[in-house]
Amino acid sequence: MASTEYEQVGSLSVKSVFHRFVENELLPAAGLQSAPFWQGLETLVKRFTATNRELLLVRDVLQQKIDDWHGLHDGPAFDHDEYVAFLRHIGYLRDAGEPFTISTAGVDAEVAEIAGPQLVVPVSNARFALNAANARWGSLYDALYGTDVIPADDGREPGSSYNPTRGAAVIAYAADFLDRVIPLPDATHSQPGDAAYRAAESFVGTCEDGDRRCYLFRNNGLHIEIQVDPNHPIGRDAPGNVSDVVLESAVTTIQDCEDSVAAVDADDKVNVYRNWLGLMTGALEASFEKSGRTMTRKLNQDRHYTGPNGEAFTLPGRSLLLVRNVGHLMTTETVLDENGEDIFEGILDALVTSACAMANRRQDARLPNSRSHSIYIVKPKMHGPDEAALTNALFDGVEDVLGLERNTLKVGVMDEERRTTVNLPACIREVRERLVFINTGFLDRTGDEIHTSMQAGSVLPKETIKAQPWINAYEDWNVDVGIRCGLPGRAQIGKGMWPKPDEMKQMMDTKQAHPEAGANCAWVPSPTAATLHAMHYHFVDVRAVQEQLASRPLASLDDILTPPLGDPSALSAEQIQAELDNNAQGILGYVVRWVDQGVGCSKVPDIEDVGLMEDRATLRISSQHMANWLLHGVTTREQVTETFRRMAAVVDDQNANDPNYRRMSDDFDASVAFEAACDLVFKGCKQPNGYTEPLLHAHRQQLKALS
Numbered sequence: 222m223a224s225t226e227y228e229q230v231g232s233l234s235v236k237s238v239f240h241r242f243v244e245n246e247l248l249p250a251a252g253l254q255s256a257p258f259w260q261g262l263e264t265l266v267k268r269f270t271a272t273n274r275e276l277l278l279v280r281d282v283l284q285q286k287i288d289d290w291h292g293l294h295d296g297p298a299f300d301h302d303e304y305v306a307f308l309r310h311i312g313y314l315r316d317a318g319e320p321f322t323i324s325t326a327g328v329d330a331e332v333a334e335i336a337g338p339q340l341v342v343p344v345s346n347a348r349f350a351l352n353a354a355n356a357r358w359g360s361l362y363d364a365l366y367g368t369d370v371i372p373a374d375d376g377r378e379p380g381s382s383y384n385p386t387r388g389a390a391v392i393a394y395a396a397d398f399l400d401r402v403i404p405l406p407d408a409t410h411s412q413p414g415d416a417a418y419r420a421a422e423s424f425v426g427t428c429e430d431g432d433r434r435c436y437l438f439r440n441n442g443l444h445i446e447i448q449v450d451p452n453h454p455i456g457r458d459a460p461g462n463v464s465d466v467v468l469e470s471a472v473t474t475i476q477d478c479e480d481s482v483a484a485v486d487a488d489d490k491v492n493v494y495r496n497w498l499g500l501m502t503g504a505l506e507a508s509f510e511k512s513g514r515t516m517t518r519k520l521n522q523d524r525h526y527t528g529p530n531g532e533a534f535t536l537p538g539r540s541l542l543l544v545r546n547v548g549h550l551m552t553t554e555t556v557l558d559e560n561g562e563d564i565f566e567g568i569l570d571a572l573v574t575s576a577c578a579m580a581n582r583r584q585d586a587r588l589p590n591s592r593s594h595s596i597y598i599v600k601p602k603m604h605g606p607d608e609a610a611l612t613n614a615l616f617d618g619v620e621d622v623l624g625l626e627r628n629t630l631k632v633g634v635m636d637e638e639r640r641t642t643v644n645l646p647a648c649i650r651e652v653r654e655r656l657v658f659i660n661t662g663f664l665d666r667t668g669d670e671i672h673t674s675m676q677a678g679s680v681l682p683k684e685t686i687k688a689q690p691w692i693n694a695y696e697d698w699n700v701d702v703g704i705r706c707g708l709p710g711r712a713q714i715g716k717g718m719w720p721k722p723d724e725m726k727q728m729m730d731t732k733q734a735h736p737e738a739g740a741n742c743a744w745v746p747s748p749t750a751a752t753l754h755a756m757h758y759h760f761v762d763v764r765a766v767q768e769q770l771a772s773r774p775l776a777s778l779d780d781i782l783t784p785p786l787g788d789p790s791a792l793s794a795e796q797i798q799a800e801l802d803n804n805a806q807g808i809l810g811y812v813v814r815w816v817d818q819g820v821g822c823s824k825v826p827d828i829e830d831v832g833l834m835e836d837r838a839t840l841r842i843s844s845q846h847m848a849n850w851l852l853h854g855v856t857t858r859e860q861v862t863e864t865f866r867r868m869a870a871v872v873d874d875q876n877a878n879d880p881n882y883r884r885m886s887d888d889f890d891a892s893v894a895f896e897a898a899c900d901l902v903f904k905g906c907k908q909p910n911g912y913t914e915p916l917l918h919a920h921r922q923q924l925k926a927l928s
Contacts, residue, residue, distance in 0.1 A: 230259045232559035233266070236487035239555050242495060247573070250502050250580035253623070261622030262556070262572055266564050269615055273549055273565050276608050280910060283640075286311050288676040297678035297786040305782055308643075314782075315606060317646040322707025323653040325631065327593045331541035332631075332657050333711050335442040336741035336763035337472035338751040340540065341718065343822045344476040344496045345484065348507040348518060352748055354500060355521045356471035357540045358446070359752030361398070362455070363465075365391040368725035368749060383454075392459050395466045402759040403438045403445060413461035418447065419529070426526035426534065433464075437526050440759050444469040444536065446524075471751040473713070473742060474540040475599055475633075476500060478570055479547045480665075480836040481822030483815050485918045486925070487555040494573050497544055501581040503588035520588055541597075542590050543633060543658070544578070546570035548602030549611065551914055567600075571619050574598065575630055579623060596625075597657060599633035602665070604910070605640040606647035613652045633658030633713070636699050637665035637838075638910070639673050643781060645702045659708065660715030660742075661699045663692065667785075668841035671849050672911030674784035679853035681787035682800050683846060694780035700739040700767075701775050709741075709767045718744040720833045722824055725753055736761040739770045746834040789855040798864070801856060803828050804843040805868040808898045809885070811835045813872060816894040816920050817883045826875045828868075840901065840913045848905025858903070865899055893924045 226237040235243075248255055290307055291299070308314040331337075342353035365371050366379065366387060371394060373379060377387040399410040408417035418424060418436040425444075426437040433450040446467040450456040456464030478484070478493050499505025506519045521538040528534055547570050552563035578596040581589065591597065600612050616630040632655050634641070634648060641648050649656055670691070671680050680686065696716070703714040716735040719728045728745075732754055735743035741763045745751045789797075806828040814820040824832040833839070850856045869885040869892075876882040885892040897920035901913055908915060 227557070231263045233259070233263055233564075234557035234561065235259075236555050238491050239487045242491045243573075246495065247498060247576055247580075250498060250583070251576045252579070252583055253576060257622070258576070262569070265568050265572060265615070265618050265622065266556075266558050268618060269568055269611065270558065270565060272611055272614075273568070276549065276604075276611060277909070279607070280604055283311060283313050284673065284910070287313070287673060291674070291676040291678075297784075297788075299677065301779065301783065305779070308782070313605075313640060313643075315644045315647050317644075318650060320705065321650060321653065323649065323656050323711055325654060325656055325711050326628070327595050328631065328657055328711060329541055329591050329593050329595065330442075331472045331537075332597070332713055335472050336736060336758050337443055338470055338745045338754040338758070339713075339715060339742040340471040340474040340748070340751055341477055341481065341545075341744050342474060343481040344478060344500070344544070345482040345489070345493050345821065347496050347499070347505055348509060350476055350496055350500060351505060351507055351518045351520065353471065353474045353476070354539050354542060355518075356474065356748035356751050357469060357521070357537060358467050358524070359470040359748055359755075361395050361466040361468050361752060361756075362391050364725075364749045364752040365394055368753070369723070370394070370726045370729055370753065385458075388455065392455075392463070395463075396460070398756060398759075399445070399447070399466065402440050402756075410463075411460050413447075413463065424529065426528045428524075428526050435467075435526075441762050443472070443755060443758055445759075468752050468755045469536075470755045471540045471745070471748060473543060475543045475545050477545045477822075478574065479545050479601055480838055483819040483821040483917070483921060485819075485921045487553075489819070490553060490555050490569075494577060497574055498577040498580060500542060501577050501579075501590065503584055522588070537589075539588065539590075543597035543599050544574045545599040545601060545633075546574060548600070549608055550602065550909060550912060551918070568615065571598065571615050571630075572622060575619050575623060575625075579625075594629065595631050595657075596629055597631045597633065599635060599658060601635040602638055602912075603634065603641055603648070604638050605644050606651050609634065609641075609648040609651040613655065616655065628655045631655050631657040633660070635660055635662060635665075637662040638669045639666070642666065642695055642698065643778060645699065646706060649702070649706045653706075656708070656712055658713045658715060659699060659703050660713070660717065660740075660744075661696050662717045662838060663687070664717075664838035664842045666695065668838065668845045668911050670784065671842070671845040672908075674786070675845075675849055675852065675906055675911075677784050678786040679789045679855050680846060680849050681785050682792070682796070683803075683842065685787065686785040689783075689785045690777075690780040691783050691785060694776045694778075696738065697776035698778070698781060700770060701773070704739065704767055704771050705775075709764060713742045714740050714767075716740040716743040718834065719746060719750060719754070720835070720839075721831060722746040722750060722834055723832050725750065729753055729756070733757040733760060736763045737766060739763065739767045741767075789850075789853065792855070797850075797855060798860075801847065801850075801861065801864045802868060804847050805861070805864045805898075806871055807833075807835070807843050808840060808847075808901060809865065809868055809872045809895070810875065811840050812898040812901070812917070813876070813883070813885060813894040815917055816897050816924055818881055819921065828871070830875070837913050837917070840917075841911055844901035844905050844913060845911040847902040848911075851902065852906055861902060862899070865895070865902075869895055893920050893927075896920065 227234040340353040396410040405417040423438040450464040451462040453464035523538040553566040810825040885895040
């Protein structure tokens with residue numbers, strides 16, 4: 222049962238559980254005083270609430286105009302030039318303005334200079350949050366041994382105990398990788414030695430502990446640590462006694478307060494904020510059972526080395542942490558304004574997550590995050606330059622409340638909404654003094670694509686959508702605009718998530734395409750995936766790629782503005798049903814955990830029992846896809862209902878071993894989760910920009926009220 226008590230603070234009503242957190246934990250840790258903090262929040266709420274509401278109304282007005290335009294034109298065969306002119310006329314498509322470059326200063330090397338993997342993790346889960354923060358360094362041996370990158374055949378099966386045949390294959394794979402990226406003069410990594418290591422051009426230092434010695438190398442800005450230990454179970458039999466190869470892996474991590482968490486009330490928000498504060502103070506710990514023993518995880522210390530000149534130096538032991546706030550849409554009952562209405566959650570996130578980050582400055586000597594004293598906030602789901610300007614002004618206001626220098630708060634702009642994509646230069650212009658990140662995300666971007674063109678006609682099947690010209694144009698446009706706006710050397714240009722955490726060979730075979738496309742970071746679902754993906758950045762010099770791409774023509778805006786519409790008559794009944802099955806199973810598999818258990822991100826088995834990392838973005842595209850086909854008569858309400866009921870039984874069986882799982886198919890009418898899944902489709906056309914949050918929150922709150 223969620224807490225219901227409020228404290229009156231000025232004109233605000235503050236949930237007691239949140240008030241206690243701020244007074245007893247946040248303010249002492251950040252070195253802030255109570256009265257200025259609450260007065261500052263009150264000022265921010267009064268200053269930005271009306272603008273936030275107005276911009277949300279603009280979203281609705283523009284969407285209605287687009288819907289009306291499609292209603293007056295000839296379905297999917299509308300005139301493209303006329304359509305683009307219409308978008309300019311209504312202000313949906315804005316002038317890019319004169320060329321410019323961003324001027325962001327005080328950016329850490331992990332963001333400005335080093336290309337590498339980026340983790341995204343729900344900060345609500347302390348164990349996951351710590352795992353991700355500690356994923357700056359990862360064992361290549363472990364990553365290879367425990368995944369399908371090394372085939373499990375010809376005696377190389379993992380087994381329940383160490384398999385030396387598989388181990389030998391891992392060692393050989395790693396040695397081949399090292400020969401490619403840090404070659405040794407007159408030697409190979411299958412026959413290494415101290416002199417050869419020290420003579421390598423990429424050699425930068427050593428560390429020693431008894432008989433254990435490590436050799437540190439740097440390639441394309443990333444470090445590799447070769448550990449040598451003749452007494453280690455692996456090292457004693459390995460060539461050169463190499464006991465492990467450790468890669469600098471997740472250079473940056475986004476600690477997420479948004480799509481991967483289920484925070485629907487003050488109790489949930491306090492849990493999110495408390496974990497973020499714990500990461501910033503270094504006090505966060507998580508205990509768990511493993512192999513019959515209680516393990517406690519906490520943040521790793523920095524790593525210490527001696528350079529070739531005999532001077533000591535230190536490298537960060539943890540990933541540089543960014544925090545993703547929520548977007549402009551949702552409100553929270555954590556704080557009520559002077560009219561007794563929920564305040565915008567994004568306003569609260571901006572102030573509280575920034576205040577939490579201030580606590581890190583008070584313990585720099587132990588576990589610093591940003592060595593430049595910047596605070597990195599990723600802002601999702603903005604629609605166009607005016608909303609980017611709102612974020613910039615809000616961050617100005619937060620800096621004033623907290624006494625921070627201007628542009629201490631850095632912003633990452635997620636290019637995942639259609640109106641941001643087509644106006645990306647103008648969006649970047651609005652935050653040009655604090656921008657550190659742009660990225661693409663296929664799922665949310667496709668969800669918004671479908672919703673924006675909902676009335677234009679039926680969309681293609683999801684897999685076919687991925688092959689349409691607009692997708693490649695969108696991905697290239699993001700890189701092209703980022704390069705032209707001066708992001709290389711100042712900010713990250715990112716690519717989206719690898720969704721299959723168990724399919725690491727497939728990831729290794731395909732994800733090198735991201736750095737080859739000019740992205741200096743790309744999302745991965747686990748620390749293991751980060752270590753493996755780090756290999757790609759040793760093979761590809763991203764800065765050199767960006768320099769080459771700077772001269773290519775700008776990607777086609779016309780392609781981006783071509784909706785992925787199809788002819789439903791070209792689909793067989795079997796193809797339609799298969800698409801519905803796939804969508805419904807995915808929706809149910811995610812929603813049942815979100816609503817019933819408050820799990821915002823997890824590995825959800827798809828219809829083929831392949832585990833996929835899913836958050837609200839995957840839900841958005843699937844629900845909007847089904848809503849579109851329902852609207853245009855590709856399917857019927859009866860068929861969708863039957864599909865949901867049949868797939869609910871499938872999902873129930875897939876979760877049979879979860880003791881906390883609540884079956885849906887036993888009583889559909891009694892399942893809040895099943896109702897939520899159906900609502901996402903049957904009410905999908907009416908959801909603001911196709912977002913799933915309003916319905917998910919309402920059903921989760923309903924279930925919590927019944928508990």
